Amino acid sequence: MNKSLSQRDQAVIWHPYTQHQTAPAPIGITRGEGALLFDEAGNEYIDATSSWWVNIHGHSHPHIAKKLAGQANTLQHCIFAGYTHEPAVQLAERLLPILPGQQARVFYSDNGSTAVEVAIKMAIQYWNNTGQKRNKIIAFHHAYHGDTFGAMSVSARSVFTKAFDPYLFDVIFIDTPNHGNIAGLKQQVKELAGQSIAFIYEPLVQGAGGMLMYSASLMDELLTICKEQGLLLIADEIMTGFGRTGRNFASEYMRTEPDIVCLSKGLTGGAMALGVTTCTQAVYGAFLSDDALKTLFHGHSFTANPLACSVALASLDIFLEPACRENRLRIQQQHLNFKTRLEQCNEVKQVRMLGTIMAFEVVSPGEDNYINGLANLLHTYFKNKRIMLRPLGNTLYILPPYCITNEQLGKVYQAILDLVSELAQGAIMTK
Ligand SMILES: *Cc1c(COP(=O)(O)O)cnc(C)c1O
Secondary structure, three states: OOOOHHHHHHHHOOOOOOOOOOOOOOOOEEEEEEOEEEEOOOOEEEEOOHHHHOOOOOEOOHHHHHHHHHHHOOOOOOOOOOOOOHHHHHHHHHHHHHOOOOEEEEEEEOOHHHHHHHHHHHHHHHHHHOOOOOOEEEEEOOOOOOOOHHHHHOOOOOOOOHHHHHHOOOOEEEOOOOOOOHHHHHHHHHHHHOOEEEEEEOOOEEOOOOOEEOOHHHHHHHHHHHHHOOOEEEEEOOOOOOOOOOOOOHHHHOOOOOOEEEEOHHHHOOOOOOEEEEEEHHHHHOOOOOOHHHOOOOOOOOOOOHHHHHHHHHHHHHHHOHHHHHHHHHHHHHHHHHHHHHOOOOOEEEEEEEOOEEEEEEOOOOOOOOOOHHHHHHHHHHHHOOEEOOOEOOEEEEOOOOOOOHHHHHHHHHHHHHHHHHHHOOOOOOO
């Protein structure tokens, strides 16, 4: 008998974030359409978290497929130092005007982590090139900016970074603002800002940290202080970009504008790997010199891959259509209705939402941390109901493709209500 995809996988593949000693067999996915994914046994799953937050327009989108095929017949890849091509130039031309702040230049890389690496290197070398002695980067507790070493360094230390902690560079971590801590926080930032080169942050929603949300107006107060002190503001919009939080970019909720913006995930509609780091003319200008040492020495073999850029252009076409915005507003309204309902349940707490993101904590009898059993249990619970929801510790969240239908959303909500009532009956903990 022929082996299944899942069985063949288990002989040869090492998956991300997976303890293979105990992990269940992976599900072999053969096809995707809209908000649905289909497995090799023919089951359909609702992709309620957009395949790790990347898919904004649904799977196998025909417009994306068409543009990708067209580009594949024209130019698939070429070196990007000393050479250029239409998809890269056009994408930069179309992206810059819609980004927050006065973004003037686009630097391409391959994914979110590399977009962050480039941002960090830009910021460090900006201060080098301008001959000023500052050396610290400020980031938030619970931050997540990626898995490469620079990105890990500016991310919260956690069970995920534990083995690498001694190799990560020092960063100043501060709390996200709330009404209780804002006065002290402003004082702290004032004291730190003078010796710091940059502040990197996920605007308004800390994704991997547990979909933690914080106030735009309080954040604006912090950003204003940083700006006054000359710090470069690095907005990591990798998860929040392209409409996820309601506005096109979450930075638009604040008046103070970023100097550097990182994008990936939704950039290609989730169809291909691509990272973008943009910066203002002031940042770019600090690298212009007759001195070769002031060059930004960074690049990847696949910088500005034409296929990925053309897919990003196709995704942008869809994103900028009124229908996409209407879909996002529709999801937001559905979430809002469900939120009211969910808030009446004792088994969940801290129900929160912003735009198309909804998150809450499942009250568990055990300790609250990512590697506790509850996360696995919840993941399996929804998998059995053919819904892809992958909790972050006790945090359950919905972050769907914008094309998800009300009926599909309804199924996701119902599955959550089922979970809640089973929790109330104590039916789940005993499994
Ligand atoms: C996912 C994510 C990254 C890392 O992107 P990868 O493409 O997974 O390397 C960085 N920052 C934020 C805010 C993210 O959500």
